[in-house]
Amino acid sequence: MNTIERFDRYVIPNYTRYPVTLVRGEGSYIWSDEGKRYIDFFPGWGCDMLGHCPPKVVKAIQDQLEKLVHVPNSWYMEQQGIWAEMLSERSFGGKAFFCNSGAEANEAAIKFIRLHQVPKGRYKIITFEGSFHGRTLATTTATAQAKYQAGLGPLVPGFMYAKFGDLDSVRELVDEETAAIFIEPIQGEGGIRIPPEGFLQGLRQICDENDLLLHFDEVQTGCGRTGYWFAYQKFGVTPDSMSLAKAISGGAAAGAFLARADIAHDLKRGMHASTFGGNPIAAAGGIATIQMIEEEHLLENAKKIENYFRQRAEQMQQKCSLIKDIRCAGTMIGIELNVEGAFAVKECMERGLLINCTHNVVIRMLPAINLTMDQAKEGLDILEDVIVNHQA
Numbered sequence: 001m002n003t004i005e006r007f008d009r010y011v012i013p014n015y016t017r018y019p020v021t022l023v024r025g026e027g028s029y030i031w032s033d034e035g036k037r038y039i040d041f042f043p044g045w046g047c048d049m050l051g052h053c054p055p056k057v058v059k060a061i062q063d064q065l066e067k068l069v070h071v072p073n074s075w076y077m078e079q080q081g082i083w084a085e086m087l088s089e090r091s092f093g094g095k096a097f098f099c100n101s102g103a104e105a106n107e108a109a110i111k112f113i114r115l116h117q118v119p120k121g122r123y124k125i126i127t128f129e130g131s132f133h134g135r136t137l138a139t140t141t142a143t144a145q146a147k148y149q150a151g152l153g154p155l156v157p158g159f160m161y162a163k164f165g166d167l168d169s170v171r172e173l174v175d176e177e178t179a180a181i182f183i184e185p186i187q188g189e190g191g192i193r194i195p196p197e198g199f200l201q202g203l204r205q206i207c208d209e210n211d212l213l214l215h216f217d218e219v220q221t222g223c224g225r226t227g228y229w230f231a232y233q234k235f236g237v238t239p240d241s242m243s244l245a246k247a248i249s250g251g252a253a254a255g256a257f258l259a260r261a262d263i264a265h266d267l268k269r270g271m272h273a274s275t276f277g278g279n280p281i282a283a284a285g286g287i288a289t290i291q292m293i294e295e296e297h298l299l300e301n302a303k304k305i306e307n308y309f310r311q312r313a314e315q316m317q318q319k320c321s322l323i324k325d326i327r328c329a330g331t332m333i334g335i336e337l338n339v340e341g342a343f344a345v346k347e348c349m350e351r352g353l354l355i356n357c358t359h360n361v362v363i364r365m366l367p368a369i370n371l372t373m374d375q376a377k378e379g380l381d382i383l384e385d386v387i388v389n390h391q392a
């Protein structure tokens with residue numbers, strides 16, 4: 001039995017998988033069991049932001065594995081404390097709760113918001129059309145996309161959906177039961193949608209005027225992705241809390257919820273927990289990730305990559321009529337086409353380049369922030385060839 005046959009027999013087929021088995025990765029390259037090499041512009045769906053098997057993270061995790069694999073949160077552990085301190089110092093000085101994924105970080109956020117607002121009896125949370133917040137029942141409800149909710153009802157009460165980029169649609173939803181506004185500062189799965197000028201500032205103002213919490217889901221935008229530690233810093237709008245995951249531990253499974261220090265205690269003792277949250281392995285990976293980003297000046301590199309991808313995408317746009325819009329923030333790159341983009345994913349893969357397509361028409365790339373310019377050129381030459389020469 002080969003791997004695909006074994007999956008057919010023993011693994012629940014809830015994912016659509018490419019018929020390729022990946023066996024080894026190094027930086028922005030990854031290899032299949034047939035020895036085919038791909039340049040990866042979508043490493044780990046955003047988790048492998050330092051490329052595959054970043055040496056400093058691997059070493060930190062290997063060293064940690066020999067000391068302690070797991071201890072529960074009924075004890076103190078050195079690494080979790082240092083990791084929380086490092087995240088706090090690079091963001092808004094808040095406190096962290098650790099977990100294992102983005103959905104879990106958002107669940108913590110939802111519970112925190114409700115607990116914070118108990119004295120006022122508020123519970124409603126405003127999220128945005130086209131958003132993506134995870135696959136647990138509450139985060140699927142927060143995700144304002146019908147396709148992810150079909151057949152799952154009744155959903156969790158209390159979520160209201162506004163239009164991304166439209167402050168009036170938010171104001172219309174605010175009432176005396178509203179507790180928070182919950183948003184990705186840049187929609188990732190929604191198609192690398194960057195908010196219009198002033199939108200996030202407007203949300204901050206609505207929150208301040210109505211005593212609401214502003215929560216940013218930075219699961220995809222955070223940890224250096226946009227060329228800033230966190231996307232809120234790019235926009236100059238500070239949230240009251242944020243959720244992180246994906247790239248937070250150099251590719252190891254981890255997530256975190258951070259809240260302003262003066263209100264963080266509202267996630268009350270005994271009211272939330274995660275057995276593996278902030279475990280020594282995840283924490284060692286998380287600390288090494290931050291160190292590697294700083295030592296190798298990777299925030300700056302993310303900005304250089306952004307400029308190069310934008311420039312190349314604009315050149316492609318001049319050469320063909322297929323490209324409708326180009327949206328880049330660090331190494332979050334969206335190229336919106338006038339046609340369905342599945343052909344590009346397929347043809348690029350055949351030619352050894354991995355990309356993604358979201359919402360049928362947006363080519364989405366989340367290349368590693370330590371991608372070299374030569375690697376960027378190598379992959380973009382393939383993408384350009386595929387898009388520019390596409391026969392409708």
Ligand SMILES: Cc1ncc(COP(=O)(O)O)c(C=O)c1O
Nearest residue numbers: 101102103132133134188219220
């Ligand atoms: C913005 C955002 N939030 C939450 C999630 C869910 O994260 P996870 O799959 O780790 O639960 C994702 C995953 O793509 C995401 O992009």
